[in-house]
Amino acid sequence: MPFETMRTFFALAALAVNIATIALLIIGLIGRKKDHSPFAFLEGTTMWLAGGIALASTLGSLYLSEIVHLIPCKFCWYQRIAMYPIALILLLAAARKDAKARLYAVSLAVIGAGIAGWHRLIQSYPSLESGSCAATGPPCSAPYIKEFGFVTIPYMALSAFLLIIVLMWADRLNGDSARSIPPSDQA
Secondary structure (H helix, E strand, O other): OHHHHHHHHHHHHHHHHHHHHHHHHHHHHHHOOOOOOOOOHOOHHOOOOOOOOOOHHHHHHHHHHHHHOOOOOHHHHHHHHHHHHHHHHHHHHHHHHOOHOOOOHHHHHHHHHHHHHHHHHHHHHHHHHHOOOHHHHHOOOOOOEOOOEEEEEHHHHHHHHHHHHHHHHHHHHHHHHHHOOOHHHOO
């Protein structure tokens, strides 16, 4: 498939991830009750979904570097360092039903989101780049991809990190809700 098609596909996927993130935030903020999670419809799937998002992001970044041969800049490498383990952590945690892995995934996602946000800001305002990025590779301020005038690789990564964080919040609310039901009411 031509790179131009994949570039558009990745940009549309990032926008779909943004819509999902906003929808889940609205559901969570409006529908939150003390005894019931607004994310009950996602019960048992949040870690799988978040792990799938991280895996898709990982495969997308590998496609861009290994197939299209785009050389990752310094900040892109840092985002990869945060994203790649999230896929493994969440998919293993989902298979083992290990809610404690949430802490590790969220920690990495918050770090990755911070780096991706800063990277996107540098692309919007190149004067913020200190020059350290270009010393070891391509400049961080020059986007390889800029679809629809604003969707760049760091924007895509930021979108994925934020959805992972929101899904882990949903997983936590689902877990808290399940634990708040008295044992005699659980089936």
